[in-house]
Amino acid sequence: MTMSTSDEPLLRGDLFAEACPSREVLRHVTSRWGVLVLVALRRGTHRFSDLRRVIGGVSEKMLAQTLQALEADAIVLRVAHPVVPPHVEYSLTPLGREVAERVQDLADWIEGSMPVIEQARRKSGAQPARLG
Amino acid sequence: MTMSTSDEPLLRGDLFAEACPSREVLRHVTSRWGVLVLVALRRGTHRFSDLRRVIGGVSEKMLAQTLQALEADAIVLRVAHPVVPPHVEYSLTPLGREVAERVQDLADWIEGSMPVIEQARRKSGAQPARLG
DNA sequence: CGGCATCCGCAATGATACTG
DNA sequence: CAGTATCATTGCGGATGCCG
Secondary structure: OOOOOOOOOOOOOOOOOOHHHHHHHHHHHHHHHHHHHHHHHHOEEEHHHHHHHHOOOHHHHHHHHHHHHHHOOOEEEEEEEEEOOEEEEEEHHHHHHHHHHHHHHHHHHHHHHHHHHHHHHHHHOOOOOOOO | OOOOOOOOOOOOOOOOOOOHHHHHHHHHHHHHHHHHHHHHOOOEEHHHHHHHHOOOOOOOOHHHHHHHHHHOOEEEEEEOOOOOOOOEEEEEEHHHHHHHHHHHHHHHHHHHHHHHHHHHHHHHHHOOOOOO
């Protein structure tokens, strides 16, 4: 314990900076629907409606917003076929595949640790706790 | 592309389930302050006020909430010394060290990829995009 | 010092309706 | 089908004040 003895601003990178661009991207990929979109797209290309069905519970608006954010981050690739009715396909970019892997890694680890976590909760009588 | 041909509920685990407990934990560790707490605590034990100073910009309330959530998840260990004035120390549990590592891995990857991401944005003329 | 209770503004999210 | 626009609601997150 007892970290550095100076009063430096602390921590590599500037993850701690309020308006840090990487924080933005982190928020996008770990957002409520961002995680699910990434995991879903790891399985391959999906159309808009496919994603809605697969994810379940996401509103049109939020899915569109999430996809746009990830597209702007060069994580999701959007390909619109100029036909009628519209046909749009979403997939992961090479960059996207890398993040998605890490996000799923985290998600998988948590899922795998849930038994331990829930056991710890029972032992301490702790509630699932607030915080969103 | 063209994923599975059946209409299975989709995806290993049930990350996609609405009331999935692992989603809860995922939200905790990737929350605005959760990420920062984990990264900070990787450096060692901190007192409440230390964390506030190190993280910067976090309110008392949110830091307390975040710590409680992570404590309930058995990710953060809280040790209160019965002295006056109060002296409370926060650290990562073994479980916590594992998640923290993965979270930081993700954060580091994003930071490292920011040049590519920002370049992609300029090429496509995309804005940093909304979504929080 | 390390909290908890309360109040409140605003952004995020959701439901619905409409368009190309 | 794939969105956009609008409105209603929720709940995060900050500020303040009090307590052990």
